[in-house]
Amino acid sequence: MTTPFVPPGRVWADLPGSAIPAVTSERSLAVVPVGAIEHHGPHLPLRTDALIAERVAAAAVARAASEGIDAWLLPTITISKSDEHHWAPGTLWIEGTTLLDQLVQLGQSLRITPVRTVVFVNGHGGNVALLGWANRELRRRFGLRSFAMPAGIVPAGDGTDGSPDERGQGIHAGWAETSLVMHLAPELVSPDLPPRNVPERIAGMRHIGFNGRPVTFGWTSDDFGPTGVIGDPTGATAAAGAALFDRGVAFVAEALAEIDGFEFA
Amino acid sequence: MTTPFVPPGRVWADLPGSAIPAVTSERSLAVVPVGAIEHHGPHLPLRTDALIAERVAAAAVARAASEGIDAWLLPTITISKSDEHHWAPGTLWIEGTTLLDQLVQLGQSLRITPVRTVVFVNGHGGNVALLGWANRELRRRFGLRSFAMPAGIVPAGDGTDGSPDERGQGIHAGWAETSLVMHLAPELVSPDLPPRNVPERIAGMRHIGFNGRPVTFGWTSDDFGPTGVIGDPTGATAAAGAALFDRGVAFVAEALAEIDGFEFA
Amino acid sequence: MTTPFVPPGRVWADLPGSAIPAVTSERSLAVVPVGAIEHHGPHLPLRTDALIAERVAAAAVARAASEGIDAWLLPTITISKSDEHHWAPGTLWIEGTTLLDQLVQLGQSLRITPVRTVVFVNGHGGNVALLGWANRELRRRFGLRSFAMPAGIVPAGDGTDGSPDERGQGIHAGWAETSLVMHLAPELVSPDLPPRNVPERIAGMRHIGFNGRPVTFGWTSDDFGPTGVIGDPTGATAAAGAALFDRGVAFVAEALAEIDGFEFA
Amino acid sequence: MTTPFVPPGRVWADLPGSAIPAVTSERSLAVVPVGAIEHHGPHLPLRTDALIAERVAAAAVARAASEGIDAWLLPTITISKSDEHHWAPGTLWIEGTTLLDQLVQLGQSLRITPVRTVVFVNGHGGNVALLGWANRELRRRFGLRSFAMPAGIVPAGDGTDGSPDERGQGIHAGWAETSLVMHLAPELVSPDLPPRNVPERIAGMRHIGFNGRPVTFGWTSDDFGPTGVIGDPTGATAAAGAALFDRGVAFVAEALAEIDGFEFA
């Protein structure tokens, strides 16, 4: 067997199939950005989540690879479980079960390669539960190791990083996402930012809430008003976005390193 | 139309169908305990999660009702998504998609009643992602309000409540669950408690972990050894279980009160 | 390996998982009560079928066990295929295919135990076809032996047991079920029994009918009037219910004994 | 609108689509023969059930039509739920859920016609449960009236019609089916009839059994030996088959008449 042709870079799909058995191994990490195409208010592009996930994952893979970790960037899942924005024209969404099938079939595809580890870098909160579920399917069905993480870092919310106090509710099209897109694709951000739309009632609750609160709840984004914003985009800046991006990349790269050395017990 | 017969209590299925339109309303909360029948080590019954969820939910419904909240106890879902214990004889599990179908069809059943709110009180960590997903399906498809919460309270882990330091890994058949079953059904607990089985490697990680850590991962319970325990059951007592039970009931009752007054915005 | 802890009784889910391989064998019978939560007229609780199935099965398992048969009581399936009552508020029903999936996955769970035999004790006529189908799936897919039987005995209908002549149409919330609930849970039965509602036209037919007639037909319970009763509950008594219960338990216990010795050829 | 072209006969699929609204009405009965292609021992063709169902249904439709009943013969379902013969080469079978989908979609097709009634004439015992289920789906989903009946008549088993005593176990490739095919397609019957293969153990049971016994059980046909026969084909004759055929046709025609006048209440 001759030496396979291997083009430069860490992009899985840039490789010819013949190179996969040669350049990947049990140590390889298959990193899958998971985005969304969904309404992000009047000021951000539909592909906000896909953009952030893909850019963070690509940068983190490059950084991890430069540190000796055998990470590979797989194609971004652009359209995902955005059913909470189903009411908003422009959103492209699939049923959760369809996405789950896709992810299980990704495991089916990978199990004939040397790769034993899948890592989802997720830009869309609506996928978190599904990715947790998928993690287990990939482990139980195929014996793969599977991980999921957010593509970004939650802003401090206490002023230390310039972020406004969104009362922990800045989950969609708020300060962080707006800043990130200002950094990554400024031409796609409207100069007119929509006003703060923080669900103040929920913020004031004790048990019910989006993150960290013990009682979860079903919602669609129009439950919180017509703009599709949940948070406070005012005050977002490209500079803040650059800082958030760097922190996101650093976090994902660190997580990849931890995954590289992961053992169950 | 004559006055319907209404037996005492808050058990949905004790009512005749004819009473449902009369005694329930838009204010009613349909509370569904969600358990599991799964391996819980050599010392706890297979129905540990079902027992805890059902008992906590029943007590919390009674307490909430005594405080004027129109809560109703629906039948417990006993068998659920326990695929992480699929390898352990005795575990009775269904595919997540089957459970999701069940929950969606519960919403289909309820939408012809006056009830607009479903509350899942969940005793099995393996169902958390699925219930989050189900919450949204019930809202999107049927316009219901839907909530999910744990049946219990995480032990302090710092000695203030007598709990051992399980390093945040006491997620299955550890101190809390063992104490709770000692309180609720002492005859079903083995006098010989298995040894501590805390995944120390994972406990020492920075990003990857079970709860609160940002990187989730796929696992089955045999990834952590053969006993089916993840945590430290030694030191569990019925008295501690009684305290945990009371705290769990108080938490769920409070949450039901918050749900009673819930509005999105 | 140490001796596993085994609590008293014949309840599968009371056992720790560790005990299953030790206390069960190829001779064990996994007995599954199958109920329903469905409209049973203005006088009976929604859980009539679940109550009867569970109570008959538990008593029959105890009796069979006392006679040396290794029967185990599995968790009751409470919510099942009640689509014929889909129109009646309070009914909780799932699609037949969802229930079929559950039963197949029960077989999947059991096949890693020593148990080779599943027995459904069914309180809801609407499940009969589905259980016949499930029997075959369990045999074909997993090589299990599988059986299904009614939880009760058809009343004589000729006065010898006090039952009214329901013309063979007393299939739902009639004399037998009303008497049984009067016996098992009298506090849940309305003192006002609804009037006789026997489908007299169908009773007079030659080929078409519910049971025993060669031509089956599709129906929902509102095809026979608004009360949800198909039969004649008037004249039901707790004493008759006690007798029916005893006959039901005796029948199921006898059937378990026959299953215990069952061989195909 | 011009008068549609209507060819002679009662065959649905012989009509042009344009004739359906003109020649059918709420009184019309859509009669669907349901057969099977499955191993029927070494002496009978694989299509035994399809042959019998189609021939009986066609004759009964003709007879009913001659008596003023607006019955129409739809295409035979030849391949059905023969999973109990899955082990036998030559059997062509589909999953029950696939057949159920087909039947529901038949209802979907018919609901845009004037026809409100579907009648299944079934030649394969393995379909009975499924057809009972399908009956309800067609009623609940589409408001159709739906009926299912066997294509044949159970032999007396007591000698009065010449049938052997198969002890109620002559359910597959026994005296009745062998005689019927001798009558309908003698060239397809082997001159060498296989020996009696009655499950004598089951015949001697009290509760467990194929038909009429209260305890059903899962089986595949190889559970009873390698020939694929369950019953006693010896003694079968074409004359007996002719008599059985006539009785079957008479039964189905009578049933169609009863269906023609059917009302729920």
Add this chain to the structure above:
Amino acid sequence: MTTPFVPPGRVWADLPGSAIPAVTSERSLAVVPVGAIEHHGPHLPLRTDALIAERVAAAAVARAASEGIDAWLLPTITISKSDEHHWAPGTLWIEGTTLLDQLVQLGQSLRITPVRTVVFVNGHGGNVALLGWANRELRRRFGLRSFAMPAGIVPAGDGTDGSPDERGQGIHAGWAETSLVMHLAPELVSPDLPPRNVPERIAGMRHIGFNGRPVTFGWTSDDFGPTGVIGDPTGATAAAGAALFDRGVAFVAEALAEIDGFEFA
């Protein structure tokens, strides 16, 4: 083992199951006619496609067998993917996924026989894509060889065979199908033929079109007018149908011969 009984002819389902392993081999071709029951204008029967597919396949199997090719005729699939005629009363259609399941399960049935080759002879254009898909499923899942072909030959359209110029749009109930049914079942053809209904706009397009054009498009037959005809039935004759039939049979028989000798490389 004794010699199995084998009746005359090439009809799979005429054989007893016991004969299949004896008379079939790796060389055998399982030929499956695929028809449809769908609106074919006011002049042709609903079963036009089923009639043509079955008659052509039967004749081609006979011819091929006479030339030493071990072809067997399996039961016709009568009801198929006719969703483009879903609007027309009389059409009996199933979802494509249901038909795909059926075909995969046909492969599942055949894989326990000696037969390694399936051949679909298709009378309905709406099935072409699905059969292409099914071909691959049968190969990938079961290692079968699988082929699909039309039951007929496209008319010349240039007058050399008497056919009118339907501009390549004579795809449904046009000259060819009308002539074929005039030949095969003249009593089922209306003496009043509907007028030409050729989609002239589409005929004049450059890229978009039904056959051979590179751009395919979604349509239902009512997109082209109310008659259900797409083509020009005027001028159809039984003589032309006889010629088309002969050409179709010759084509299929030749194709079977080519399949008989088929090797991938």
Add this chain to the structure above:
Amino acid sequence: MTTPFVPPGRVWADLPGSAIPAVTSERSLAVVPVGAIEHHGPHLPLRTDALIAERVAAAAVARAASEGIDAWLLPTITISKSDEHHWAPGTLWIEGTTLLDQLVQLGQSLRITPVRTVVFVNGHGGNVALLGWANRELRRRFGLRSFAMPAGIVPAGDGTDGSPDERGQGIHAGWAETSLVMHLAPELVSPDLPPRNVPERIAGMRHIGFNGRPVTFGWTSDDFGPTGVIGDPTGATAAAGAALFDRGVAFVAEALAEIDGFEFA
């Protein structure tokens, strides 16, 4: 309502959701590139089909837009129905039914926008049947107009465009695809081109074949040898690729113009 923010370009997902109702209309064309990630021999990247489809579609959308056609580029479907390459490590494939679900759900997403037309520009032959099927689903279920076309042009094969004679079998990783990637992403093409691998036996057949032949057949790419090439990549050049690309873009742009004016009748 204020004027929505609209960034430059024709990329759907660059728009904010708020802009969709304002900038799209019934005239808009939603253009979806459909690629694949699959083994393309030792010399081409796994993403060959995705690369070609996306680049051709983007260029054609730009050209069409410059000619006044309201075309929008939707996200590329990168992973699709590549089951014929399931055996080759590196291939990422999903089941056809999963892709079909995705496409139907795309229609579900679009139906709440003003857009009435979907256009698939497809780079992977294995998707052709599925896209034809999807076209109809989108029309029948949602009333959309739907079209599918290849992203490229078949080489002449007669030397007029420099292409070798691949005997009509150059369907995968042959001269055309190799030339196209040399043009679009030369750094991803191995300098060592694999040898010609034309299925000569099939080329010599009369009826059976890949394209244009009337008899289709099931295959996986390893049926034709181990390299994953079906065709003749030798002789491919970037210049030829540039010409093929221009022809492909011109074809798709022309087709978009034809679609813009499309009416059924």
